[in-house]
Amino acid sequence: xxxxxxxxxxxxxxxxxxxxxxxxxxxxxxxxxxxxxxxxxxxxxxxxxxxxxxxxxxxxxxxxxxxxxxxxxxxxxxxxxxxxxxxxxxxxxxxxxxxxxxxxxxxxxxxxxxxxxxxxxxxxxxxxxxxxxxxxxxxxxxxxxxxxxxxxxxxxxxx
Numbered sequence: 001x002x003x004x005x006x007x008x009x010x011x012x013x014x015x016x017x018x019x020x021x022x023x024x025x026x027x028x029x030x031x032x033x034x035x036x037x038x039x040x041x042x043x044x045x046x047x048x049x050x051x052x053x054x055x056x057x058x059x060x061x062x063x064x065x066x067x068x069x070x071x072x073x074x075x076x077x078x079x080x081x082x083x084x085x086x087x088x089x090x091x092x093x094x095x096x097x098x099x100x101x102x103x104x105x106x107x108x109x110x111x112x113x114x115x116x117x118x119x120x121x122x123x124x125x126x127x128x129x130x131x132x133x134x135x136x137x138x139x140x141x142x143x144x145x146x147x148x149x150x151x152x153x154x155x156x157x158x159x
Contacts (some may be wrong), residue, residue, distance in 0.1 A: 013137040018082060026116040033108055038115055039156035043072045045113045047082055048098035048106055081105060
């Protein structure tokens with residue numbers, strides 16, 4: 001068991017605190033303005049930008065579990081922000097589109113609409129993100145947690 005934490009480890013811990021504090025603050029602001037959680041807003045952004053998107057594609061774009069995405073869609077439909085209709089080409093499938101009410105709501109959402117962390121990662125060079133991914137995989141393994149392709153990896157960060 002480690003009893004003395006190296007200075008560098010403490011500095012990295014502080015960096016994680018800054019990251020998660022910024023994410024929490026951004027989502028808090030989003031919720032105050034819209035009344036919706038960050039994951040609900042991100043889903044609405046994806047649906048608004050991709051009219052006719054199917055629920056499975058939405059799961060993939062949000063990197064969340066199918067049941068979580070279903071709950072988010074159900075809430076957005078109930079609030080009148082999203083329309084869920086049967087596909088014209090496949091009667092077994094559903095398609096999603098934002099309503100005028102949903103599109104209007106997105107006009108009030110502070111940038112970045114899809115979330116602070118995912119936006120920052122998307123703006124980083126691919127090589128930097130690949131390096132960070134490898135380092136975080138190593139950290140996750142050292143913590144004895146399941147791989148990032150399982151479990152908690154498919155839950156919204158903060159909601």
